[in-house]
Amino acid sequence: xxxxxxxxxxxxxxxxxxxxxxxxxxxxxxxxxxxxxxxxxxxxxxxxxxxxxxxxxxxxxxxxxxxxxxxxxxxxxxxxxxxxxxxxxxxxxxxxxxxxxxxxxxxxxxxxxxxxxxxxxxxxxxxxxxxxxxxxxxxxxxxxxxxxxxxxxxxxxxxxxxxxxxxxxxxxxxxxxxxxxx
Amino acid sequence: xxxxxxxxxxxxxxxxxxxxxxxxxxxxxxxxxxxxxxxxxxxxxxxxxxxxxxxxxxxxxxxxxxxxxxxxxxxxxxxxxxxxxxxxxxxxxxxxxxxxxxxxxxxxxxxxxxxxxxxxxxxxxxxxxxxxxxxxxxxxxxxxxxxxxxxxxxxxxxxxxxxxxxxxxxxxxxxxxxxxxxxxxxxxxxxxxxxxxxxxxxxxxxxxxxxxxxxxxxxxxxxxxxxxxxxxxxxxxxxxxxxxxxxxxxxxxxxxxxxxxxxxxxxxxxxxxxxxxxxxxxxxxxxxxxxxxxxxxxxxxxxxxxxxxxxxxxxxxxxxxxxxxxxxxxxxxxxxxxxxxxxxxxxxxxxxxxxxxxxxxxxxxxxxxxxxxxxxxxxxxxxxxxx
Numbered sequence: 141x142x143x144x145x146x147x148x149x150x151x152x153x154x155x156x157x158x159x160x161x162x163x164x165x166x167x168x169x170x171x172x173x174x175x176x177x178x179x180x181x182x183x184x185x186x187x188x189x190x191x192x193x194x195x196x197x198x199x200x201x202x203x204x205x206x207x208x209x210x211x212x213x214x215x216x217x218x219x220x221x222x223x224x225x226x227x228x229x230x231x232x233x234x235x236x237x238x239x240x241x242x243x244x245x246x247x248x249x250x251x252x253x254x255x256x257x258x259x260x261x262x263x264x265x266x267x268x269x270x271x272x273x274x275x276x277x278x279x280x281x282x283x284x285x286x287x288x289x290x291x292x293x294x295x296x297x298x299x300x301x302x303x304x305x306x307x308x309x310x311x312x313x314x315x316x317x318x319x320x321x322x
Numbered sequence: 323x324x325x326x327x328x329x330x331x332x333x334x335x336x337x338x339x340x341x342x343x344x345x346x347x348x349x350x351x352x353x354x355x356x357x358x359x360x361x362x363x364x365x366x367x368x369x370x371x372x373x374x375x376x377x378x379x380x381x382x383x384x385x386x387x388x389x390x391x392x393x394x395x396x397x398x399x400x401x402x403x404x405x406x407x408x409x410x411x412x413x414x415x416x417x418x419x420x421x422x423x424x425x426x427x428x429x430x431x432x433x434x435x436x437x438x439x440x441x442x443x444x445x446x447x448x449x450x451x452x453x454x455x456x457x458x459x460x461x462x463x464x465x466x467x468x469x470x471x472x473x474x475x476x477x478x479x480x481x482x483x484x485x486x487x488x489x490x491x492x493x494x495x496x497x498x499x500x501x502x503x504x505x506x507x508x509x510x511x512x513x514x515x516x517x518x519x520x521x522x523x524x525x526x527x528x529x530x531x532x533x534x535x536x537x538x539x540x541x542x543x544x545x546x547x548x549x550x551x552x553x554x555x556x557x558x559x560x561x562x563x564x565x566x567x568x569x570x571x572x573x574x575x576x577x578x579x580x581x582x583x584x585x586x587x588x589x590x591x592x593x594x595x596x597x598x599x600x601x602x603x604x605x606x607x608x609x610x611x612x613x614x615x616x617x618x619x620x621x622x623x624x625x626x627x628x629x630x631x632x633x634x635x636x637x638x639x640x641x642x643x644x645x646x647x648x649x650x651x652x653x654x655x656x657x658x659x660x661x662x663x664x665x666x667x668x669x670x671x672x673x674x675x676x677x678x679x680x681x682x683x684x685x686x687x688x689x690x691x692x693x694x695x696x697x698x699x700x701x702x703x704x705x706x707x708x709x
Contacts, residue, residue, distance in 0.1 A: 161339070203698070
């Protein structure tokens with residue numbers, strides 16, 4: 141497997157950092173023969189405004205730890221879309237929260253665009269805080285070279301507080317089973 | 323907490339996915355650190371936070387002081403009281419600590435100072451990466467001393483090498499600087515912590531002679547004096563003044579010659595045992611990269627990319643930044659036609675390489691002044707110019 145670069149982005153409070161940590165840890169600790177590095181935007185610019193978390197995955201040793209040309213861009217806010225879409229590589233894959241991101245011509249370079257109303261799905265479970273995990277379920281089902289469901293669920297069960305885990309697992313399942321229209 | 327329960331929590335054996343800052347904290351605990359005195363500063367604060375949580379679990383002590391001057395003073399004191407001790411800071415805090423690092427050198431006090439570098443000078447770039455403190459760790463305090471400075475490139479190394487830092491500090495009796503940077507400090511990777519019995523720990527040698535025969539600064543063949551702990555019943559003498567073997571101040575050229583030559587020679591004469599480098603694809607190289615810390619990862623990336631294009635380039639990574647591997651670089655200068663040095667400063671290591679390659683090959687630094695790390699592509703451009 142060649143190097144894969146994934147960026148999760150949105151606004152502060154959407155749990156973007158958690159998405160990166162869950163995927164990074166699932167790959168590093170539970171996918172045999174794979175390495176991962178997770179880096180986050182850090183500093184005052186990451187408090188509110190566009191927030192991002194990058195995961196680099198490789199079967200080889202990861203030399204350069206940061207993402208430079210994104211294979212996958214998973215985005216949950218308009219501001220983050222505008223800021224980072226230039227980093228998506230031509231032929232890369234885009235995942236968007238369809239009600240929060242308005243796509244422009246920049247999205248044309250994507251080989252595939254997956255859209256999901258992740259926040260609405262989360263609200264059916266009582267809170268939009270589950271939107272990040274619904275999105276992760278969707279990513280897990282459609283992007284085969286990021287992380288397996290088994291690894292991700294194992295880490296979610298360890299890292300997410302007991303009183304939230306049940307609803308997060310439902311959000312994950314709903315995201316996983318979501319089929320976009322058209 | 324009972325002694326047995328506390329011991330169980332010292333080494334968190336297993337697989338983890340953590341940042342370099344957490345790894346260095348866990349490595350310090352595994353090395354036997356029982357005291358942290360510090361003043362939080364970005365980008366090192368998570369080390370202090372983690373130690374504040376963890377040290378009480380293992381019957382250790384964490385104290386947040388009013389500033390970095392008090393912090394460094396406290397870890398020297400804790401060490402004389404018998405605890406392995408540490409602090410963690412960044413450039414601005416390290417600047418405040420250098421005077422007492424000199425005291426630690428003169429009193430031969432084992433301790434570890436972690437510096438998670440950010441961009442400087444002054445308060446500079448609190449949240450962004452830098453590698454600008456390299457020379458400060460060598461020359462920061464006045465007078466002659468030979469520091470040991472270790473620089474990790476991965477999260478795993480942040481754990482493994484901080485144990486070496488503690489071991490060197492105990493073996494050679496000096497403050498050791500662990501030189502990280504913001505990128506390593508904040509990125510997450512897999513960390514494997516081995517079983518406690520697999521971790522090699524070195525402890526300072528203590529006197530066994532009757533107390534009246536003990537001379538606190540008399541050294542044997544290894545040039546390192548035995549260290550009595552305050553309260554063990556031996557005379558414990560500490561002074562920043564030049565001193566004799568009893569530890570009494572003696573203001574003379576003869577005493578200075580003996581005292582200061584020995585504290586330098588204990589490192590100089592053991593340089594071969596201390597210096598650690600990683601060599602990557604250097605055997606047939608006619609261009610060499612020399613780098614350390616985060617920059618060395620970008621450098622390795624550029625070697626991999628250049629090799630795919632058939633360019634014979636390799637990497638010498640400095641794991642110990644000080645003492646400097648002069649002899650290896652002298653040899654490398656005979657082998658290659660160009661040495662390229664990516665570093666996140668305006669030419670600190672580059673100058674050392676110019677010095678140690680004796681004009682035998684071209685030395686070209688690629689500098690970033692802080693705030694971002696090099697990309698492999700940037701370094702590759704320089705490699706392609708030189709092929």
